[in-house]
Amino acid sequence: MRAQHRSLEFLARLGYAARGAVYLIIGALALTAALSRGGEATGSRGALIALLTQPLGYLLLAVVGLGLFGFGVWRVTQSLLDADGHGAGARALVERAVQAVSAVVHFGLALFAASILLGLRRAAGDDEQAAIDWTRLLLAQPFGRWLVGLAGLAVIGAAIGMATKAWTLAFMRRLSCDPEVALWVRPLGRLGYAARALVFLILGSFLITAAYHADPNEAHGLGGSLLAVRDQPFGPWIFGIAALGLVAFGAFGFVEARYRQIHPDAALRRVGRAAAQRGTG
Structure with missing residues (x-):
């Protein structure tokens, strides 16, 4: 059992580092585009x-x-087994639902990477097309415009949650680092979460626009959203700050890989106690 716990902790820490690497690349490419007014921003x-x-x-x-x-x-462990000990209150269930969605997203990215390695998919970034295709699929369903609109509101809700973390420094609660390390981790995480909040706010706004016009082409991926902002008044400045923030969030991912509190054994013990109580009930 202890070996299983260590394996899960290893996967979790590798996962935080991998997510950090992805955001570092996204931020670096966007920052290059911001400085040169050329190039392309991209998504995951x-x-x-x-x-x-x-x-x-x-x-x-x-x-x-x-x-x-x-x-x-x-993320599945966090959501289903409550690895972070959120509990079963309304706010906790929302947090765990977000973690479940995150699990699906990252499994999808892992599958995308595997398909490239196996030669099943051509090596071309298609974040924008993926956003359009998913929006078109939702619009084709009964009450499709409402589904896309709700998806947009959910993304905006996630943006508000990220902005709250940036403002309150709530992300520090899950880190075990020395005060000297915390001095530079706080601004790094704050800038990173603020940038993600801005990007998700833009993503959600485009989804709501797509729902209003019933047009999947109004939806954008992360890179397309940033490029759309760049073309607005003061857009280049916002674009550059967001790009720098995404680099910061990528670096923060490696901080989480090192200092994040990960206790899968506690979650499994809670599950065991709950099962035992049901058995004796």
Whole structure:
């Protein structure tokens, strides 16, 4: 059992590092575009593709893909087993539902990485097309415009949650680091979460626009949302700050990989106690 706990902790820490690597690439590419007014911003899939241009690119993609899979496993543990001890209150259930959605997203990214490695998918970033395709699929369902609108509101809700973490420094509660380390981790995490909040706010706004016009082409991925902002008044400044913040969030992912409190054994004990109580009840 202890070996299983260590394996899960390893996957979780590798997952935080993998997510950090993805955001570092997204932020770095966006920052380059912001400074040169050229190039292209991209999303998570484009970041995975970008790994292939590096030395040992396929090996890097394999490691990051494994990490994203591990992060999905950890998110499932957080959501279903309440690994962070949120409880079963209304606010806790919302947090755990968000973790479940995150698990699906990261499993999907891991599958995307595996499909490239196996030669099942061409090496081309298609974040924008994926956003359009998913929006089109939802719009084709009964009450499709309402579904897309609710998805947009959910993304905006997630943005508000991230902004709250940035403002309150709530992300520090799950870290076990010395005060000297915390001095630079706080501003790093705050900038990172604020940037993610801005990006998710834009993503959600585009989804609501797509729902209002019943037009899937109004939806955008992360990169497309940033580029759309760049074309607005003061957009280049906002774009550059957001890009820098995404780099900060990527670096913060490696901080979490090192200092994040991960206690899968506590979650399994809670499950065991609950099962025992049901058995004796």
